[in-house]
Amino acid sequence: MPSWATEELKYAALPDKRLNQRLIKIVENLAGQPHGSVSQASGDWANTKATYNFWKSSPIEAEDIIEAHQKQTTQRASKEEIVLAIQDTSDFNFTHHRFKTESQGFGMTCAQKYVRGLKVHSLMVSTTPGVP
DSSP, X not given: OOOHHHHHTTTOOOSSXXXXXXXXXXXXXXXXXXXXXXXXXXXXXXXXXXXXXXXXXXXXXXXXXXXXXXXXXXXXXXXXXXXXXXXXXXXXXXXXXXXXXXXXXXXXXXXXXXXXXEEEEEEEEEETTSOO
16 A cells, blocks of 8 residues: 555656656655654765755756646545635745845734744645544
């Protein structure tokens, strides 16, 4: 039986099959120890280094991974009669960080022009009994 990560990321279409396998391993490791550092979750130096190399790899785009997750989420949701889309907007204030500038994507989050930060709009999808 495939792991939950294998099922969740089955639509990942990274440039090489080995990258898809590495992605699944990274997700399983990090989900297994969400409170730990990358090195703790990876278990050893080889896996830690492989994780960082994966993240630095130029042929891998975050959109490719997100697209696989979105496709799987859409497929699961289509089987449900009712789906709840729970959303929230949060402001992250980085005004006290001198080097967080507008050119780096930190803009105004309120009417006060000196305040710099990020607005994050997150969405969580759930079924009515709470089972994904």
